[in-house]
Amino acid sequence: MSSTEKAIIIGGGISGKLAARVLSDVYKEVIILERDSEHAGPIARKGASQGEHLHALLHAGEHGLEELFPGITEKFYDSGAVKINSTIDLAWFHHGAWKVRYDGGYSTTLQTRPHLEWHIEQYIKRIPNVILRYNQVVEDFLYNKAENRITGVQLKNGSLKADLVVDASGVSSLTSKWLHKRRTPIPEEKVEINLSYISKQFQLAENHERDWRIKMVYPNPPQEKIGGTISRVEGNRHIVTIMGYHKAVNEKEVLKDESGFIELSKKLPRLDIYQEIEYATPLTKTSFYRIPHMVWRRFDKMELPNGLLLIGDTICRIDPVFGQGMSIAILEALSLQKLLQTGARQKVSAAFHKKAAKIISPIWNMVITEDFRYSATTGKRPFGLSIQQWYAKNIFLLSSQNQEVYDAFVKVMNLVRPITTLMTPSIIKSVLSHAFSRIHK
Incomplete structure (x- = not known):
């Protein structure tokens, strides 16, 4: 490993910390540049104004977080987080009906976002080659036009060079502003x-x-x-x-x-x-x-400068009602980890953005299918929207009485199974039977 191998991460939120965790395995030095001040405990950050609100880790996110930070789940519980049985301790009134409650053997952790983020930060601080620098304002990229490469960042006071810069600064990202200033269009939904x-x-x-x-x-x-x-x-x-x-x-x-x-x-x-x-x-x-609005910036469909990688809300801010944002970031981090383990670091950014798009695509479609139930929602409608909405509505209603259907829905909703899980012959039969009975009531 070369002594010059350094990665810089813009933004010390959850996605930035996740990126630092996986980059620390292959880079000699990883520096997180965080705009906010350091906190002594689990307190909501000024830079994460959504932190005061309810957050949830879906099953895929919770399992992935434990994989990245072994033992962190027990740390949550030791400091007061609440472990629940996901299908017994949750009472859910959805589309006019209560979901059936049963023991599916699934567990979920209830905690505030500051509590979760603070524990991730404590883990990050124990990684010897990760440096967290607070009160850092990143003003611009350092850019080598001849090589079309991002070579570092310009700070309010000084500059830092790096082999890789990760933009985890959120929806109003430095990358978006930088590209806009250069009149480079970003394909987006x-x-x-x-x-x-x-x-x-x-x-x-x-x-x-x-x-x-x-x-x-x-x-x-x-x-x-x-x-x-x-x-x-x-x-x-x-x-x-x-x-x-x-x-x-x-x-x-x-x-x-x-x-x-x-x-x-x-x-x-x-x-x-x-x-x-x-x-x-x-x-x-x-x-x-x-x-x-929700926005998905399709960095996978454009050529970005070498040495630049985007993660988390910098790529996609999704409707938070469905609780998928943090879990998407964790799945992205796991995908990045696998790419880095192959050793192909020179091409990792473009490959990662394509992998991230594959993670986001089915979740995005699932969410907008619901959001377009409101006529005031505007944007690109997915193909076959009315059929998808009809099928989903029947799944929701069946989840109040049919344990098999609800169990499949729980797996899909928690991102541990693909949407096709809800399209097995037995579930399709249940949906058609339920729809037929509703018509003839």
């Missing part, structure tokens, strides 16, 4: 959803009859636009996140006084969450986060 996230933490009253640890009340589109989740997290707290599509939530109304959030919870399809928090003790202020 964009879907307007005008989503608002509103969250608050509570201390709930003791209730021995409470038979769930996380409860989700999702809207039944297109009539309903507001949904919500209440989840237990570390510290015997509960976080409530309410989301609304297409400006269904009036921010001023929610923030006008302390009762605004409680009043908003009354607008959910069911009053379950309202009844839990009506007399609960609020622990935090009300936090807002807006996602006007």
Whole structure:
């Protein structure tokens, strides 16, 4: 290994830390440049304004994180994260029906994003060839035009050279700005959803009859636009996140006084969450986060400078309602790890962007199939949309009564099985039978 082999990562969020973990196996030195200050504990970062809201690791993400950071799951539990049985401890009202509850043998970890991210950071700090530098503002790339190569980064104070630069700076990335400044078009897919996230933490009253640890009340589109989740997290707290599509939530109304959030919870399809928090003790202020659109920048379809690699939200910001963002980043990191293990580092960027597109594509299509149930959603519609929506709707409704169908859906939703899992002969038969019975009711 050459002594000059250095990798720089722009952004110390989750995707940046994941990239650092896999790059540390093959690069002599890995430097993470993080804009925020260092925190002494699991506190939401200014640069991750979505951190105040509910986050989840899907099964594929949780398994992948454990593979990258052995023992981290137990660290979560040791410091208060909540381990649940995914199909018993989750009460899920979806498209007007409660999912069937049964023991599928799956587990999920409930915790806040700052708690999860802080534990990843502690692991990163123990890797000897990874350096975390805080309060770093990256202003530009260092670029060798003759070789069409990114050779490092220009900081507010000084510059750093590297053999590889990874942009993990998020949706408003340095790469996008840099290409725009050079009038280089980026092929992209964009879907307007005008989503608002509103969250608050509570201390709930003791209730021995409470038979769930996380409860989700999702809207039944297109009539309903507001949904919500209440989840237990570390510290015997509960976080409530309410989301609304297409400006269904009036921010001023929610923030006008302390009762605004409680009043908003009354607008959910069911009053379950309202009844839990009506007399609960609020622990935090009300936090807002807006996602006007999903965007998938198709870096796999363009020629980027050598020495530049993109990961996480820098490539694709997806609708967070489905909880797939962090898991996508983990799957990307695992894919990058496999590519690096082949030793083909010179061509790793282009190969990785193609691999990332294969990870994102089925998830993107699954998500926009749901988002296009609202007529106000704009963007490129997938082929066969109405058929996909019809089939998915029947899967959702069957999940309230048919354990085989729900079990298959759980695997697909958690990214451990492909969408074709929901198209076996027995499930197709169940869907057709269910659809026929609905027509003749």
